[in-house]
Amino acid sequence: MAKAISPCIFCQIARSSNSTPLLHSDDKVVAFKDINPSAFRHYLIIPVEHIPTVNDLQRRNEDYTLVSHMINVGETLLRRDAPQSNQYRFGFHQPPFNSVDHLHLHCFALPFIPRWKQLKYMSLGPLGGFIEAEKLLEKIKPLSPIPP
């Protein structure tokens, strides 16, 4: 955590100090298009706060609520922009397979284009790779019930 502050491209996007157009923004998250899309629609949802990777998330309400919110925003955007797609996928790269060290949820409206790109978003079991958002949620679900 006590790393020297380096310019993080996603922090710049979250603070809008970058020309990337945002699809959504609120006080917790922002959404934008992946610059190198792998599917019919391919969006990224990132927390405004700089959280490096999924390994920095813990079993606590704060993190669970944040990830749930990221998924909700992604779902809403895909429903709006790709209602005809019959399959959506949501997930995260786990280190060392992540490209940018700022947590980001990949949101896809399938099909993958071109098809081989799906290889970038496959779970590698115990080796890590890509983790489905629902699986991550299970891992960080607080043990005590979330207050209403």
Ligand SMILES: [Zn+2]
């Ligand atoms: Zn950042």
Ligand SMILES: [Zn+2]
């Ligand atoms: Zn990624």
